[in-house]
Amino acid sequence: MESFYALMSGFTVAMTAANLLYASVGVLLGTAVGVLPGIGPAVTVALLLPITFKLDPSGSLIMFAGIYYGAMYGGSTTSILINTPGESASMATALQGNLMAKSGRAGPALATSAIGSFIAGFIATAGIAFLAPWMVKFAVQFGPEDYFALMVVAFITVSATFGDSPLKGLISLFCGLAFGLIGIDKLTGQSRLTFGLPELLDGVEVTTLAVGLFAIGEAMFVVSRHRVAEEVMQMTGSLWMSKEDWKRSWKPWLRGTMYGFPIGALPAGGAEIPTFLSYSTEKRLSKHPEEWDTIGAIEGVAGPEAANNASVAGTLVPLLSLGLPTSATAAIMLAGFQQFGLNPGPLLFAEKPDLVWGLIASLFIANAMLVVLNLPLVGIWVKLLKIPTPWLYAGILMFAAMGSIATKGSIAELLMLLGFGIIGFLMRRYDYPVAPMVVGLILGPMAESQFRRALQISIGDPLVLVQSPIAATLLGVAFLALIAPYVAGGLNKFKANED
């Protein structure tokens, strides 16, 4: 009940005219950028972060919520209309969605994904509102060693457990951790890995890394392959779902949400798992198995799309209540908080309840706005997909450079951006996941300070790290998560069956 009142007061913050405007601008911008092929939610949020610099913190975070949901929605439009999912979590949507579009049912596919996202987003946001305060109560008892153990769990699940190759994921993570060391050590004021360059004293910005790895790396990857542009499907068929479509969609929406939210909130490895779980469940339960290989089954769009949205919203639970980012998007959101000197976690709930609950309320509002604004505007989004590839990527690079020029404007920053772009290109080419690097960069310094704090309290006795029951359990979980892929044969087999 307490949460309910807090949420209601959050709505009074979010419902002011200015904040509603921020939310709608965020939704529109997020969709417009997220709909561009090859651009997933993480990059969208990173690219649009500079826009929020000059707003007040709550307005800016509210716009952020809009951008975030808009980007998610834009991404699924792209997966359905052209078969280029911006990230692996929309792969499942693309499978059936694109088949449906090809057989002239793009309209219902877009509608079921939008409404499914809305329902999943609504349930998941309600889940955040009720779960986050509970997690906060739990988290206030955490000592530094418990936080450290929790971060170790996040490191492992993000990089090793569910990727194609745990080794590649860990390499990516450790490079991110190494980048995170650059700059002034907060506890002693000594500079590390700066090689005498004053530009490096502030360390590596998460947005620079993310934009470089994702946006510039992607542009280089595409240009290196001379990819023939995928055909953009016409928006054919009515946007409205028939009675039959509704009947076939509502259960997958709910099942998808049930997969997505817990897996996202736990954090047990990102949005990819629940989308594929939902996809295979719907395929097994489908009463129209013949459609899956021919004209596309609406269940195969509705379920994974809901799972994707619910799990991404789920990652906000550890982010808001513990300050723990467990996906690339969450890492960039955290950077968004930090630009205002805000650190999500139990303290933020206590000190700035207006801001936290205003943000949660805005998630509801942004989610509702999506359905109201975006379904009718789908014609405009489809036109964005028709921008010729050269202009599209030229524009993306412009925006990428703009972000770093607007924040720092230094030559060193631009060169770093380019360097990360080249790294991102090579990682994509040789199949290394980039998300662990982003999470490592932002979470590494946080883990280090908890680690050192714990050892400071224990006067250097490393046993403190395993003496607390919470920490010991969490480290045990991390260890299991690390060896799980070797024991279980990993997700690969599961994915191979799916293809």
Add this chain to the structure above:
Amino acid sequence: MSQSTSAPKGRDKPAIVVGFLMLALAGILWADAVSLGSVVAYGIGPAVVPKIIAAGLVLLGLLSILSGFRSAGTEPEEADFGPVGILVIGFLVLTAMIGFGGGFVPAMAVLFAITSFAFGRRAVLVDLAIGVVLSTLIYLLFSKLLTLSLPQGPLERLLG
């Protein structure tokens, strides 16, 4: 699962290269950690965590080298590095123009035109014009509406 059993004798060169890069990175981290003076009287100093990460990198590097020698790996698709090079050059030109005070709009327009060229368009002047229009709009939006300070050159001062 079937293709990995067919040709086990080849080497996964990228994995070996990555392995050695990780060892090199570990070396840099270690050297930097050692060079930090020990100013901390109690608790653990700033050098400990870099050393732990360096140790992790060594382990991962060795594992990567080992796996590179043991399996063939999959050959990445054909790639054309020429256009990638053009993209890099475009970005460097942008950086230089910003650095030497060329201003936001011309630098962005040049980036737009070169990138578009790398993606196969050959109408450089048209693209340059589009770039100017786009970046002017962005400039006005960001500097006027959002009051962010963007680098000014002669052109931007005209815009006010």
